[in-house]
Amino acid sequence: MSDEENRINAENRAKCICRPCPTYNECMRADDERLFCVTGKSPACTFDKKGCLCPSCPVRSILNLSKAYYCIRGSEQEQK
Numbered sequence: 001m002s003d004e005e006n007r008i009n010a011e012n013r014a015k016c017i018c019r020p021c022p023t024y025n026e027c028m029r030a031d032d033e034r035l036f037c038v039t040g041k042s043p044a045c046t047f048d049k050k051g052c053l054c055p056s057c058p059v060r061s062i063l064n065l066s067k068a069y070y071c072i073r074g075s076e077q078e079q080k
Ligand code: SF4
Pocket: 012, 015, 016, 017, 018, 034, 035, 036, 037, 038, 053, 054, 055, 057, 058, 059, 060, 065, 070, 071
């Protein structure tokens, strides 16, 4: 990944609203997992779907995303 991509990912990661999501759990919190829409689903955590805040996330419009539940289903690219 280029420096520019790393910079953009860091910016979007800061804007990610996964942490207050009802589906976000202690397992994901332990590793501060975020930005699943770019990095893919949570590698080790399992959880129940309790709603997804992605449709109201600012990163969604920045990256022109259309899916949801990235933490479970994988990145936008993986869901295409
Ligand atoms: S779209 Fe979802 S996974 Fe992607 S940054 Fe926003 S809240 Fe996080």
